[in-house]
Amino acid sequence: MPFRAGVVEESMSEEAAIAHHGPPTSFLRKYVFSVDHKVIGKQYFALALVAVFTGMILSWLMRFHLVWPTAPIPGLQYLSKVGAPGGIMTPEYYLSLLTMHGTLMVFFVLTNAPFAAFGNYFLPIQIGAEDMAFPRFNMMSFWVTFLAFAVLMAAFFVPDGPPISGWTAYPPLSAVGSDAGPGLGMGQNLWAVSIALFCIASLLGALNFIATTLDLRTKGMTLMRMPISCWAWFITSCIALLAFAVLLPACLLLILDRIAGTSFFIPAGLVISDRLQPHSGGSPLLWQHLFWFFGHPEVYIAILPSMGIVSHILINSMRRPLLSHKVVIGSMLAIGSLSYMVWGHHMFISGMNPFSSLVFSFPTLVITIPATILTLIWLGSLYGSKLQITTASLFALGFISMFVSGGVSGFFLAQPAIDIYLHATYFVVGHFHMVMGVASIFGIFAGTYFWFPKMSGHMLNEKLGRIHFWITFVGAYCIFMPFHYLGLVGNVRRTSSFVYDYVQPLIPVHRFITIAALCTGAAQLIFLFNLIYSRFKGAPAPDNPWNAISLEWTTPSPPPWDNFGGKHPVVYRDPYQYGVEGASSDFIMQDSPEELPGTV
Amino acid sequence: MAKFFAITVVIIAIASAVPIVLHTWTPPQDISTHGYMIDKQMDETMIEAGLSFLAAQLILALFIWQFAGRGKQEKIKTLPGGAKGLVIAALVLVGSEILALGVIGQKAWASVYFAPPDKDAMTIQAQAGQFAFYFRYPGPDGKFGGMHPDKIDEGNQNFFGLDPENDIDARDDVVAAELAIPVNRQVNLTLHSKDVGHSFYVRELRIQQDFVPGLDLGVHFTATKPGRYEILCTQLCGLGHYNMRAYLSVLSQEDFDKWLKERAP
Numbered sequence: 001m002p003f004r005a006g007v008v009e010e011s012m013s014e015e016a017a018i019a020h021h022g023p024p025t026s027f028l029r030k031y032v033f034s035v036d037h038k039v040i041g042k043q044y045f046a047l048a049l050v051a052v053f054t055g056m057i058l059s060w061l062m063r064f065h066l067v068w069p070t071a072p073i074p075g076l077q078y079l080s081k082v083g084a085p086g087g088i089m090t091p092e093y094y095l096s097l098l099t100m101h102g103t104l105m106v107f108f109v110l111t112n113a114p115f116a117a118f119g120n121y122f123l124p125i126q127i128g129a130e131d132m133a134f135p136r137f138n139m140m141s142f143w144v145t146f147l148a149f150a151v152l153m154a155a156f157f158v159p160d161g162p163p164i165s166g167w168t169a170y171p172p173l174s175a176v177g178s179d180a181g182p183g184l185g186m187g188q189n190l191w192a193v194s195i196a197l198f199c200i201a202s203l204l205g206a207l208n209f210i211a212t213t214l215d216l217r218t219k220g221m222t223l224m225r226m227p228i229s230c231w232a233w234f235i236t237s238c239i240a241l242l243a244f245a246v247l248l249p250a251c252l253l254l255i256l257d258r259i260a261g262t263s264f265f266i267p268a269g270l271v272i273s274d275r276l277q278p279h280s281g282g283s284p285l286l287w288q289h290l291f292w293f294f295g296h297p298e299v300y301i302a303i304l305p306s307m308g309i310v311s312h313i314l315i316n317s318m319r320r321p322l323l324s325h326k327v328v329i330g331s332m333l334a335i336g337s338l339s340y341m342v343w344g345h346h347m348f349i350s351g352m353n354p355f356s357s358l359v360f361s362f363p364t365l366v367i368t369i370p371a372t373i374l375t376l377i378w379l380g381s382l383y384g385s386k387l388q389i390t391t392a393s394l395f396a397l398g399f400i401s402m403f404v405s406g407g408v409s410g411f412f413l414a415q416p417a418i419d420i421y422l423h424a425t426y427f428v429v430g431h432f433h434m435v436m437g438v439a440s441i442f443g444i445f446a447g448t449y450f451w452f453p454k455m456s457g458h459m460l461n462e463k464l465g466r467i468h469f470w471i472t473f474v475g476a477y478c479i480f481m482p483f484h485y486l487g488l489v490g491n492v493r494r495t496s497s498f499v500y501d502y503v504q505p506l507i508p509v510h511r512f513i514t515i516a517a518l519c520t521g522a523a524q525l526i527f528l529f530n531l532i533y534s535r536f537k538g539a540p541a542p543d544n545p546w547n548a549i550s551l552e553w554t555t556p557s558p559p560p561w562d563n564f565g566g567k568h569p570v571v572y573r574d575p576y577q578y579g580v581e582g583a584s585s586d587f588i589m590q591d592s593p594e595e596l597p598g599t600v
Numbered sequence: 601m602a603k604f605f606a607i608t609v610v611i612i613a614i615a616s617a618v619p620i621v622l623h624t625w626t627p628p629q630d631i632s633t634h635g636y637m638i639d640k641q642m643d644e645t646m647i648e649a650g651l652s653f654l655a656a657q658l659i660l661a662l663f664i665w666q667f668a669g670r671g672k673q674e675k676i677k678t679l680p681g682g683a684k685g686l687v688i689a690a691l692v693l694v695g696s697e698i699l700a701l702g703v704i705g706q707k708a709w710a711s712v713y714f715a716p717p718d719k720d721a722m723t724i725q726a727q728a729g730q731f732a733f734y735f736r737y738p739g740p741d742g743k744f745g746g747m748h749p750d751k752i753d754e755g756n757q758n759f760f761g762l763d764p765e766n767d768i769d770a771r772d773d774v775v776a777a778e779l780a781i782p783v784n785r786q787v788n789l790t791l792h793s794k795d796v797g798h799s800f801y802v803r804e805l806r807i808q809q810d811f812v813p814g815l816d817l818g819v820h821f822t823a824t825k826p827g828r829y830e831i832l833c834t835q836l837c838g839l840g841h842y843n844m845r846a847y848l849s850v851l852s853q854e855d856f857d858k859w860l861k862e863r864a865p
Contacts, residue, residue, distance in 0.1 A: 092839035166836045172813050173796040173838060180730070180796055181838040267814020269749040271761075272730070272795040276750055284797060284813055320676045324683030349799070351812040354713035358706060365698040372694045375656060376686040382663035384677025386670045389601045397664065401609055404656040405616070408649040415701060417638050417708035418645060420808050421627060424799065424834035466601070474608065481616050485625040490803035492834045495842035500830055502628070502803070509625075579676040586672070 021135055023561045033143070035135035036561055040142050041121030042455065044112050047142075047149060051108035052441075053528070054153075056521050058101040063514040065089045067507065069497050082182075083161050092182045094496035095164035099183075100155070102167030103191065106298065107198050108149055110436065113444045114305035115240070116145070116205055119233040121455060123209060125552040126227050128218025128569045130562045133211035141205040148197035155183075155190040163188040166494065168295070171265035171287050172272075175257040179273040192255045199248035202240055209237035218551075220571035224326075225590070227550045227575045228315075231329050232308020235336045239297045239304070242340070247294035250287060257282070288350055292343035299436050300339040303403075304332060306443020307374065310396045313450050314378060316548045317393035318385035319586060321576035323377050331370035331377075338367045348416040349423050357416040364414035371407055375400065386579070390546075391465030395446035398473045399439055405477075406435025409484055424494070427487020434480045445472070445527070452531070453545050457558045458538030464530040468523055475520025482509050549587050550575040602668030606661040613657035620650060628804050631825040631850065635806035637708035641701070648697050712807070717820040721786035726779065727760055728811040729794035731840030733831060734759045737774040737860060745770020752794065759794075764865075774863045779831060780849040781823060782856040788820045799835035802848055810835055823850040 024030040034040060064073060065088075072087030083093030120138065124131055132138045155162040160182040165174040169191065178185035213234040217226070226234075253264040261278070265287045268280030311328060315321055322328055344352065344360030378400050387393065409431040412418050422428065445468075452460045491506055498507055544553040551569055552559075569591045577588040588594055619625055630639055679685070725736040725744060738744045745760075745767045752761040762770040781787045791800055793811035800819070801808040804827075809819045833844035851859060 090839075091842050095836070095839065095841070164836075164839060170797050170836070173836070176796075270793075270795050270813055271749050271752045274752075274754070282814070285815070323679060323686065327683045327687060349808050350810050351815055351817045354709070357709065357713075361705075362698075362702060365702055368698065369690055369694050372690040373687055376690055377683060379656065379659050379663060380679040380683070380686050382660070382667060383679040385663075385667050386672075386674065386676065387602065387664065387668040389605070389668055394601075394605065397605065397660070400660055401612075401657060404653060404660075408653045411649045411652075411697075411701075412642065412645050415641065415645065415705045415709075417705050417712075418642050420709075420712065421638055421642070421803070421806050423808050424801070470608075474612070477612050477616070481612075485619055488627060489625050490627060490801075492801065492832055494836045497842055499843050500832060500845060502830065506625075 021131065033139060035131070035139050037120050037124050037132045037135065037138060038455070038559065038561075038563075040138050041117050041119075043142050044117035044120060044145070047146060048109050048113035048117055048444075049528070049531075051104045051112070051149065053524070055101050055104040055109060056524060058097045058104070060518060060521055061089070062094060062097050062101065063517045065094060065496065066498070067511045067514045079156065080161055082159075089496070091496040092164050093161065095166070095494070096162040096183050096187070098494065099164060099166050099169075099191070100152070100162050103152060103195070105437065106167055106302070107195065108145075108152075110302035110440050111202065111240075111298070112145065114309060114440060114447065115233065115236050115301060116141070116202075118229075118309060118444075118447050118451065119209060119236075119305060120205075122451065122552055123212060123230055123233050124216065125555060125559060125563050126230050126550050126575075127213065127216060127221050128551050128564070128571060129212060129216035130564065132208050133215055134208050137204050137208050141201045141208065144197055144201035144204070148194045148201060151190050151197060152194035155187040155194075158186040158190065160185060161187055163191045168291060169254070169287075170291075171254065171257065171282075171284050172267075172270060172277075175254060175265045175287075176270070176272055176277055176279070177258060179275055179277070189255070189258060192251050192258065196248055196251040196255065199244040199251065202244045203248070206237040206240040206244070209233055210241065213237075218568050218571060225571055225574045227308075227312050228322075228325065228328055229305075229308040229312040232304045232311075232332060235332050236301050236304045239336050239339060240301050243294040243297040243301065246290055250290035250294070253290075254287065285347075285350060285352060288347055289343070292346045293340070295346065296343040297339040299432070300335055302436050302440045303443075304335065306399060306440045306447075307332060309443045309447040309450075310399045311378070312550070313392050313396045313446050314381070315576055315578065316450075316546050317388050317390065317396065318381060319388065319578045320381065320385045321578060322381045325574070325576060327373060328377055331373045334370040335367060338363050338370070342367060345414055345416075345419070348419045354416075361414055361416050365411070368407070368411065368414075371403075375404060375407075390449065391460070391462055391469055392446050392449035392546075394466070394469045394473075395442050395449060398469065399442040399446060401473075402434055402439040402442055402476065405481070406431060406433075406439055410435065421490065422487055424492055425487035426483045426491045426493055429493050430480050430483030430487060433483070434476075438476045438480060442472075445469075448531075450546065451552075452534070453541030454552055454555075454557050454559070456535050456538070457541050458534050458536075459541050459545065460534045460538060461530050464526055468526045468530065471523035471526075472520060475516055475523065478516035479513050479520060482513050485509065547587050549577055549590055551590055554589060554591055602664050606665035609657050609661040609664075613654055613661075617650060617654060620646065627806075629825075630806055631804045631823050631827070631829070632806055633822040633824060634708065634711045635804075637711060638806045641705050641708050644704070645701060648701070712819070712821075717788040717818065718786045721788040721820055722781070723788045723790065724779070724781070725760075725790050725792060726800060726811075727792045727794055728798035728800070728833065728837075728844075729759070730796065730838050731833070731844040732777065733779070733800075733833075733844070733846040735776050735779045735846075736760055737776075738769075739772030739774055739864065741769060741772055743769040745773050747792075749794075772865065774860060774865065776863055778847045778849060780851055780856055780859045782853045783823055783826050783850050785853070786820055786822045788818055791817045791819065796837050797835045798833045798837050798844070801832045801834040802829055803832075804829045805848070808834060823848075826850045826852060
């Protein structure tokens with residue numbers, strides 16, 4: 001069978017490829033400023049863990065305050081004396097926490113974990129490369145992301161605290177400085193600088209992923225023989241390249257408005273805190289367009305890698321290929337391209353031309369088609385499979401359930417007429433938390449339970465994993481499904497307490513959600529314990545514990561610094577050869593030269 | 601474990617649907633002339649989305665129940681129709697849903713945003729500022745006085761920055777902290793922001809529209825039921841956002857005339 005050789009072979013000698021970089025020699029080079037994609041992947045993972053637990057604690061504080069507004073939260077006064085005198089949160093501090101929760105989760109968790117962390121670790125191994133195309137850039141991406149995180153967290157410790165303008169930072173609130181309220185001075189500056197840094201890091205990362213996918217595939221690894229996870233990371237990097245390239249200048253303009261007296265986003269004649277603002281000529285809608293031009297693709301940056309990871313894991317757990325890999329890849333490409341045509345659905349009632357709303361509504365509804373195709377392919381492939389239940393496959397199946405539940409509510413919000421009523425209510429909160437938050441995080445969990453043995457050389461404890469799954473699965477539904485009901489009543493979001501008359505009867509529902517959130521959050525400590533305990537005391541992991549096919553399972557657990565021990569694997573088939581009739585076993589490794597009639 | 605998962609998914613799916621079917625939590629009664637279209641659109645979407653939700657969850661549960669843990673000897677089966685069948689099913693089902701909802705839905709949207717206000721609609725101006733709404737009626741002359749941001753002085757109750765000394769149009773303008781409107785008469789509300797972004801949301805009216813600084817926007821509606829309703833700000837506007845509200849009073853024409861007269865300067 002003729003091979004379509006990877007570019008590696010054509011463009012550089014084998015020696016040159018291996019001499020990419022040598023083994024690390026010092027502690028600093030090995031664990032801190034490492035150029036090894038696996039170390040960088042783990043660093044991203046660790047950063048995402050810190051961010052997700054911080055973000056989760058913030059959500060606990062907010063949920064607690066919402067339903068027990070007069071009960072002091074012990075210790076909170078030490079985080080901010082002004083923001084929480086005596087442990088009771090002020091309305092503005094609630095908004096600070098809300099802003100930080102959203103920013104941490106969207107950028108430092110949902111972008112970092114499924115894309116940067118797993119992508120960094122497994123993309124090169126799955127395509128048979130020994131590292132990313134630009135290892136030093138890769139190291140820089142992580143450390144700039146880390147810097148962005150540090151700058152963002154610094155906002156907790158400046159005098160008037162973190163910004164209160166939400167993760168969307170709509171101007172003029174975010175642009176005019178501390179006249180508009182607490183946190184909008186130095187806190188908002190730090191936020192804008194942090195996000196700009198994050199954009200730079202993500203742009204570097206996206207370029208690196210694209211170059212790696214296109215240039216470093218090993219012999220025989222054609223594009224169509226890449227695992228679906230690699231396709232997902234590849235498509236995500238293409239989206240990220242265009243999306244962050246728009247958010248970066250938007251942040252720079254915001255910073256200029258804030259510190260250089262420009263007026264990109266601020267119109268004339270605003271009177272804030274009894275002061276006529278010295279600005280004129282800008283438009284707040286400009287920010288909204290730029291922000292959502294990034295913001296909507298960002299949703300897919302968060303969810304596509306999880307789709308890829310879940311597909312990759314399901315194929316292994318079902319012991320069969322999906323019904324069609326071309327259709328799955330095609331659907332992901334369609335979602336990726338459509339993601340740029342829908343940003344206006346965040347702005348139906350923003351005052352943009354109402355005709356635009358109709359134009360944005362249509363592709364938003366159309367994006368349901370590839371999403372439905374993906375769901376049907378996952379469901380249809382379950383039919384007639386030999387599904388094996390592991391914690392990883394439970395989370396992958398949970399992902400499908402969550403993706404459906406969060407997806408159907410999108411059908412409401414895509415229609416401008418319905419959005420008139422539901423916009424800015426808890427319905428929206430339920431929708432995006434379920435589809436972009438929980439579904440994506442289920443993909444991250446599935447990936448963690450699946451790949452942890454490869455990454456650490458130890459198995460995760462399955463029993464703890466199952467407990468973690470059950471509480472998280474049921475708990476997530478208890479938290480996020482009622483949000484939709486609250487939205488139907490018109491309960492508006494982003495308020496720190498319930499002063500409106502019509503919300504009073506809804507407070508018991510909020511209380512239920514808070515209790516569910518506290519319990520589900522607590523279950524995440526089981527996960528954290530499992531990670532730390534298994535890292536040191538877990539059963540040693542064999543090279544291929546799941547009888548999987550793709551190249552990462554041909555390496556030792558954990559893989560050596562150059563992944564394949566100085567060799568380049570040769571790939572003979574696609575990574576879906578499970579249950580092939582007439583084969584010697586139930587699965588055939590991608591690099592196995594076994595001859596099979598009628599396979600690719 | 602697999603069967604337990606399947607049962608859990610079924611329970612969650614049914615439990616999620618129960619409050620919807622029982623109408624436990626619903627929008628308040630509509631008091632506008634256009635709201636019924638939005639409600640109808642929402643009901644139809646609820647049926648289609650609800651059925652898709654239930655179908656997908658139940659199929660997921662069924663297949664897990666049926667196919668998890670099958671023995672080594674058993675053969676892999678392929679869904680009849682394969683991927684092609686599923687793609688066609690998605691295109692036909694979702695495609696027709698999109699066409700149906702998309703086309704019908706435009707009517708509701710158009711009735712709010714495309715139709716110009718009636719000629720005899722009553723024009724009222726709403727101004728949002730951190731953290732209060734104010735409303736202005738043009739008075740007997742039918743003309744609003746000009747606004748001068750530098751003259752805004754909350755201490756002197758000059759919320760709009762009017763200049764009655766030099767501006768004859770401003771002298772009879774009526775300013776109030778609540779929005780009173782006559783029943784069954786179209787109101788053309790222009791939204792002006794004093795400082796940052798805000799939003800005007802009245803659930804019962806099925807109206808929500810942002811105040812965009814630097815851009816005065818209009819929205820028109822007709823209220824059909826007298827009563828008192830909450831107006832909320834739904835755009836994050838700062839520390840007092842949670843408490844930014846006003847009331848909408850829908851009055852009979854006589855009551856409204858009386859209300860306006862009492863407040864004439």
